[in-house]
Amino acid sequence: MRLLIQRVKHASVTIDGKVRSRIGTGLLALVGVGNDDGAEDIEYLAGKLVRLRIFDDEAGVMNLDVVQTGGEVLVV
Secondary structure, X not given: OEEEEEEEOOEEEEEOOEEEEEEOOEEEEEEEOOOOOOHHHHXXXXXXXXXXXXXXXXXXXXEEOHHHHOOEEEEO
């Protein structure tokens, strides 16, 4: 399983010209799943994703995770 993660101000998924999902500030995660990946892999990477401290705190230092900022996550 692989994740490609990007911080976003907004993101959306459009299928056949219709917006199916959208978020505001948060994380966009493009996910690749293999045949050998299981529930344990999903739980591990999902936990790691929401604990990544890649958002700026009051001092401008990357020290906050998406939960602490009240951000959203879009998984594609």
